[in-house]
Amino acid sequence: xxxxxxxxxxxxxxxxxxxxxxxxxxxxxxxxxxxxxxxxxxxxxxxxxxxxxxxxxxxxxxxxxxxxxxxxxxxxxxxxxxxxxxxxxxxxxxxxxxxxxxxxxxxxxxxxxxxxxxxxxxxxxxxxxxxxxxxxxxxxxxxxxxxxxxxxxxxxxxxxxxxxxxxxxxxxxxxxxxxxxxxxxxxxxxxxxxxxxxxxxxxxxxxxxxxxxxxxxxxxxxxxxxxxxxxxxxxxxxxxxxxxxxxxxxxxxxxxxxxxxxxxxxxxxxxxxxxxxxxxxxxxxxxxxxxxxxxxxxxxxxxxxxxxxxxxxxxxxxxxxxxxxxxxxxxxxxxxxxxxxxxxxxxxxxxxxxxxxxxxxxxxxxxxxxxxxxx
Amino acid sequence: xxxxxxxxxxxxxxxxxxxxxxxxxxxxxxxxxxxxxxxxxxxxxxxxxxxxxxxxxxxxxxxxxxxxxxxxxxxxxxxxxxxxxxxxxxxxxxxxxxxxxxxxxxxxxxxxxxxxxxxxxxxxxxxxxxxxxxxxxxxxxxxxxxxxxxxxxxxxxxxxxxxxxxxxxxxxxxxxxxxxxxxxxxxxxxxxxxxxxxxxxxxxxxxxxxxxxxxxxxxxxxxxxxxxxxxxxxxxxxxxxxxxxxxxxxxxxxxxxxxxxxxxxxxxxxxxxxxxxx
Numbered sequence: 001x002x003x004x005x006x007x008x009x010x011x012x013x014x015x016x017x018x019x020x021x022x023x024x025x026x027x028x029x030x031x032x033x034x035x036x037x038x039x040x041x042x043x044x045x046x047x048x049x050x051x052x053x054x055x056x057x058x059x060x061x062x063x064x065x066x067x068x069x070x071x072x073x074x075x076x077x078x079x080x081x082x083x084x085x086x087x088x089x090x091x092x093x094x095x096x097x098x099x100x101x102x103x104x105x106x107x108x109x110x111x112x113x114x115x116x117x118x119x120x121x122x123x124x125x126x127x128x129x130x131x132x133x134x135x136x137x138x139x140x141x142x143x144x145x146x147x148x149x150x151x152x153x154x155x156x157x158x159x160x161x162x163x164x165x166x167x168x169x170x171x172x173x174x175x176x177x178x179x180x181x182x183x184x185x186x187x188x189x190x191x192x193x194x195x196x197x198x199x200x201x202x203x204x205x206x207x208x209x210x211x212x213x214x215x216x217x218x219x220x221x222x223x224x225x226x227x228x229x230x231x232x233x234x235x236x237x238x239x240x241x242x243x244x245x246x247x248x249x250x251x252x253x254x255x256x257x258x259x260x261x262x263x264x265x266x267x268x269x270x271x272x273x274x275x276x277x278x279x280x281x282x283x284x285x286x287x288x289x290x291x292x293x294x295x296x297x298x299x300x301x302x303x304x305x306x307x308x309x310x311x312x313x314x315x316x317x318x319x320x321x322x323x324x325x326x327x328x329x330x331x332x333x334x335x336x337x338x339x340x341x342x343x344x345x346x347x348x349x350x351x352x353x354x355x356x357x358x359x360x361x362x363x364x365x366x367x368x369x370x371x372x373x374x375x
Numbered sequence: 376x377x378x379x380x381x382x383x384x385x386x387x388x389x390x391x392x393x394x395x396x397x398x399x400x401x402x403x404x405x406x407x408x409x410x411x412x413x414x415x416x417x418x419x420x421x422x423x424x425x426x427x428x429x430x431x432x433x434x435x436x437x438x439x440x441x442x443x444x445x446x447x448x449x450x451x452x453x454x455x456x457x458x459x460x461x462x463x464x465x466x467x468x469x470x471x472x473x474x475x476x477x478x479x480x481x482x483x484x485x486x487x488x489x490x491x492x493x494x495x496x497x498x499x500x501x502x503x504x505x506x507x508x509x510x511x512x513x514x515x516x517x518x519x520x521x522x523x524x525x526x527x528x529x530x531x532x533x534x535x536x537x538x539x540x541x542x543x544x545x546x547x548x549x550x551x552x553x554x555x556x557x558x559x560x561x562x563x564x565x566x567x568x569x570x571x572x573x574x575x576x577x578x579x580x581x582x583x584x585x586x587x588x589x590x591x592x593x594x595x596x597x598x599x600x601x602x603x604x605x606x607x608x609x610x611x612x613x614x615x616x617x618x619x620x621x622x623x624x625x626x627x628x629x630x631x632x633x634x635x636x637x638x639x640x641x642x643x644x645x646x647x648x649x650x651x652x653x
Contacts, residue, residue, distance in 0.1 A: 039519065043520045237531060238531070238532065238629060239559070239629055245529060249525075249527075250529060251527075252516060252524065252528075252536075253524050259521075260525075284433040284448065329553075330542075331544050331556070332557065334626050335625070336554070337554050337625070
């Protein structure tokens, strides 16, 4: 055997059987695991095509607070999610918003939103559709309005919100140094797409979990409620009291909403083209809207889909004596024939005291949800 | 043959014998001829009728002997501890997850239950179950997720879960506007008569239902279908109790005497059939 042949054999032996190294990739996102709070549901609404990652959440938080996602860098026309969704107001705009008088947001065009805001907390446990009428739901025959992710492109183009277009938005974000790298880390491509913008913001929004109120500590046996708060809790949880729990949960459902839709007896005439009926087509849903969570109620005035009640006291008064009959009132509003649950002033005060135990101040001050340093 | 040669031959035969013995000892047994499995499956369909007519939600289609018309808006309930009773004695409990099944009239998938395919093949002649959840199984917070979660029964009223939510609206000639009536069943309370806000005890209102049916056989390897029908009119009309919605309170979950009477009616609310094509 000559030397050349020997070298060929050695070469083949060395390289023919060697395993090839896996290709080096810069796309190695870090999985993010949501920690389920005490007694919270276990089933999370996280689409298979948008798993939670540390990088995705970080990017989403940036975009949530960056007015340039509206496709404009001009201060007069910049708008972002955080323009209306204020952390200090549990991610609603609040009745004392400096711009949106009375808590009714409007877009860059000045057109008001069709409804007032819904609480934007604990949405990772929403399975019944988003918005007051649940029109964003997985089986929606209209493509593109099925998931939390889709609310981003909808907000960009809506005249009552950013009134922009998605091309402008993605081109502007693409041009900002730092964002392409973050998209690469989060989604494996430095090319900015509106779809990935939506995915990132949705990931951030799914981390907005509020579960650290006084009532949560009470459930865990860490604190005791005051006598008036306990009285209010009894009213909340009893059919012959306030009977709030059937729609708003309680110790067995600490989300403090069933996320279901009810006509709660506010009106007798129904003209809103965006009630639940417009989504379900079921006449029993005429005048029905999703029951919002009662957590952080102190921050989220005004109340109801049309913001008609400015204070918690007004809401309690409504359920006590302001119910209006219609054929569509949900049967759970069983006090309808007497106009409400007829609470005395003392009971109203107790009920309010209990509702305030659902306040989670650590949530509205959590730096992980606050404004980041933007690229 | 000299001794060394004989020893060698003995050793060779010994080794061959031992090898043959070991090989034979390790040989797999011939597989036994296949025997049919001893288990079959079962599926249960839950139907809901009112005066024999299939229930239509939100339809003012029903009436009672007191002249009230009414509609059913929600029907949600648990059954548990479902047992098949053997012809000649004995019973077999079906279903995993503690044999609990939740039915919601608005969730068609809940109207079908497949408790498994490991039902001993035999001839059975009745079905029984607990309506609601027994005291042992009615544990607060056992269902963290909807829809079962939303059946929770307040802790201070006894805890656990509603056995049933039957939400209706009714009207009559004197009351032309639809009014709600909520027939909610669960753990009852005993109130201190001197302090109406004080609860001094609880009452387990779950009850046992046994449904005779035509004898049916679970055949090995086959699926048997059963139909359990809830006759909703019997909740209101009995026997034994006939309720006039016009004089009842709007809800009963804090009214143990009424819950007790409703539960008495509940024992006759269900029937069991074999599908005609079964």
